[in-house]
Amino acid sequence: MIKKGSKVKVLRPxxxxxxxxxxxxxxxxxxxxxxxVRFDKESYNGVNSNNFSLDELQLVS
Known part of the structure; x- marks a missing residue:
């Protein structure tokens, strides 16, 4: 179950x-x-977060 504070891996190619x-x-x-989802790495235009659907994310332990 993905909830606030979870670590997730992005699967959207x-x-x-x-x-x-x-x-x-x-x-x-x-x-x-x-x-x-917020990331440590910024994109080319300075953004460090993005919205995803539940099936585009994988929970990381």
């Missing part, structure tokens, strides 16, 4: 953070991309 691990900041309901 077109994402800048594909195969990187981040921390879940927020989990919402009833929207297409309910999970907000």
């Amino acid at each position: 077109e994402s800048y953070w594909f195969q990187y691990t981040g921390k879940v900041v927020k989990v919402e309901k009833d929207i297409k991309y309910p999970v907000l």
Whole structure:
């Protein structure tokens, strides 16, 4: 179960953070991309977080 504070690995191939691990900041309901994940690494335009769907993330122990 993915919840706030969980460590997750990104499985979305077109994402800048594909195969990187981040921390879940927020989990919402009833929207297409309910999970907000924050990363240590910034993207090329200075962004360090993105929203993902539950099936695009894998829980890391």
